[in-house]
Each structure stands twice: as structure tokens, then as C-alpha cells.
Amino acid sequence: MSPAADVTEQAHRVVRIVREVLGGPAVRAACVHGSAVLGGPRPTSDVEVLAVLDRRTTTAERRALTDALLAVSGARAHGGPARPVELSLVVHADVRPWRYPPVCEYLYGEWLRDDFEAGLTPDPAPCPDLAPLITMARAGDVSLLGPRPSELFDPVPEADLRAAIVAGVPGLLADLDGDTRNVLLTLARILTTLRTGRIRSKDGAAAALLPELPEEHRPVLAAARAQYLAGEHGDWTDALPAARAHAAHVAGAIKRAYQD
Numbered sequence: 182m183s184p185a186a187d188v189t190e191q192a193h194r195v196v197r198i199v200r201e202v203l204g205g206p207a208v209r210a211a212c213v214h215g216s217a218v219l220g221g222p223r224p225t226s227d228v229e230v231l232a233v234l235d236r237r238t239t240t241a242e243r244r245a246l247t248d249a250l251l252a253v254s255g256a257r258a259h260g261g262p263a264r265p266v267e268l269s270l271v272v273h274a275d276v277r278p279w280r281y282p283p284v285c286e287y288l289y290g291e292w293l294r295d296d297f298e299a300g301l302t303p304d305p306a307p308c309p310d311l312a313p314l315i316t317m318a319r320a321g322d323v324s325l326l327g328p329r330p331s332e333l334f335d336p337v338p339e340a341d342l343r344a345a346i347v348a349g350v351p352g353l354l355a356d357l358d359g360d361t362r363n364v365l366l367t368l369a370r371i372l373t374t375l376r377t378g379r380i381r382s383k384d385g386a387a388a389a390l391l392p393e394l395p396e397e398h399r400p401v402l403a404a405a406r407a408q409y410l411a412g413e414h415g416d417w418t419d420a421l422p423a424a425r426a427h428a429a430h431v432a433g434a435i436k437r438a439y440q441d
Contacts, residue, residue: 185217185222187264188216188226188264191253191264191266192213192217192228192325194253195230195253195266195268196208196211196230196326198249198253199211199246199270201249202242202246202249203234203242203246207234207235207236208232208233208234208326209235209273209327209333210233210324210327211230211233211324211327212230212323212329212330213229213231213318213321213325214229214230214231214317214318214321215227216382216383218317218322219317219381219382223382223383223410224412225409226264227264227291228254228267229314230267230269230325231268232268233270233272234270234271235272236272237272237286238286238287243287243303243304246268247289247302250289251294251297251298253266254289254291255294265290266289266290266291267290267291268287269287269308270285270286270287271283271284271311272284273333277333279335279337279338281309281338281341281344281345282308282311282345283307283308283312284307284308285306285307285308285310285311286305287303289303309344309345309348309349310345310349312341313346313380315334315337319331319336319337320380342378343374343375346375347371349367349371350368350432350435353367353428357425357428358417358421361417361420361424362405362408362409362414362415363409365387365402365427365428365431366384366402366405366409367383368428368435369386369387369389369390369431372390372435372438373386373389374386375435375438376438383406383409384410387406387409394427394430397426398426398430401420401424402427
């Protein structure tokens with residue numbers, strides 16, 4: 182099965198789970214975002230799904246949804262290894278008309294698995310990350326269920342998109358030592374988005390940024406891009422000093438681009 186077909190099949194499975202837990206009438210629509218609409222999934226890409234609801238969820242429903250996703254998501258999936266799932270639920274009235282920051286009714290991601298397995302149930306909360314997520318969904322305009330994203334969502338104002346992506350920079354820098362590859366690529370994507378208004382794939386953003394970097398900052402980003410395309414993470418222990426210097430350089434460029 183091709184990577185795209187694999188992601189599509191798993192995305193539809195996620196939508197079925199949402200409908201089974203919440204009841205079909207509660208789910209207005211569902212779509213993909215992220216790598217699925219930015220040039221196609223890569224070997225380690227998540228299955229990124231956004232579902233739009235017509236009502237709020239209960240704590241019991243969110244717990245049931247979490248338990249069901251633990252069984253089908255990621256290397257530790259109870260039913261056997263699978264691509265990681267990232268599922269976001271929004272209530273339609275919370276995002277249309279658009280307001281910032283929007284509220285995410287529910288979020289599942291593998292980075293939270295330990296907390297979920299320990300009994301944490303995610304609650305609704307403001308989520309700036311919905312700004313780039315909805316922007317990607319509208320650009321891809323791929324529906325898994327119901328109306329297309331361009332019919333469901335208002336365009337995200339440029340100022341809100343810029344504010345949302347920059348808000349994540351401190352957290353990325355804090356995660357650099359533990360998730361080096363993805364942090365370097367995400368910083369590249371933030372910078373290219375600020376400069377162009379277009380959200381690229383992680384490898385596409387790195388390719389666009391590499392030619393303009395000072396020579397000493399190119400090798401770590403080139404290595405991160407190559408690992409991403411190959412589905413590898415690599416051992417960054419010896420390269421961490423160079424990665425930190427690169428990240429500081431790009432973070433400075435992000436600050437300048439945001440202020441322009």
C-alpha cells in the first residue's frame with residue numbers, strides 16, 4: 182500500500198471511531214491536514230485529522246475516544262504498530278465565525294500518550310495551533326466526511342496565523358535536545374511561512390531555507406531533512422552544539438521576520 186493510501190485508510194478509521202463514540206449526527210465533517218495536503222505523507226508522518234462537531238463533548242466521551250485512539254495510534258498501539266494519530270476536534274460554532282485564539286474541543290497526539298495511559302483526559306482549551314491547522318486544511322481542501330474545509334471554515338487572518346506559529350517557538354527550543362530533527366524542520370517551516378504566507382512541508386521548507394543560511398548552519402538542517410525523508414531520527418548527541426547554534430540563528434531570524 183502506498184504511503185498516501187495508508188494514511189487515507191487510517192484517517193477514515195479515525196473518523197469511524199469518532200462517529201462511533203460521539204454518534205454520527207454529532208460529527209458535521211472531517212478532513213485531513215499536515216503532510217497529507219503538503220506534498221504527501223513521509224515515512225514517519227502522523228495521520229492528522231480534524232473533525233468538526235455540532236455539539237460539545239462530555240468527559241466520558243473524551244475518555245472513551247482517548248482509549249479507542251490508544252489502541253490504533255503509533256508504535257505502542259494496542260492493536261499493533263501503526264502511524265501516529267493526531268486528532269483535533271472543534272465545535273463548528275467555536276471556529277466560525279473565526280476568533281483568536283480558537284478553542285479546541287479535544288486533542289489527541291502521541292506526545293501525550295504517557296499522560297493518557299496514566300488516566301489524563303484532555304479538556305477543551307484555547308489552541309493557537311488551530312490557526313495553521315485550519316489554514317492547511319483549507320489549502321488542501323480534502324474532505325473525509327461532509328463539506329470540504331473551504332466551505333466549513335473562514336480564512337484565518339494573516340496576523341493570527343503569524344501570531345500562532347511564533348507562539349510555539351519557545352516550546353520548540355525547549356524540546357530541541359529531545360526532538361532535534363523535528364524541531365529544526367519546524368523552525369524552518371515557521372520562518373518560511375512568515376516570509377511567504379505559505380505553509381510548506383517540513384522538507385520543502387528546509388530546502389527553501391538551506392541556500393540562504395550561513396555555511397556553518399547548513400549541515401544540521403540538511404541532515405534533519407535527509408533523516409525526515411528517510412524516516413529516520415538519527416543520533417544527534419555529537420551534533421547538539423551545532424543544532425543549538427543553528428536553532429538560535431533561525432529563532433533570531435523568526436523574531437525579525439515577525440516584527441517586519
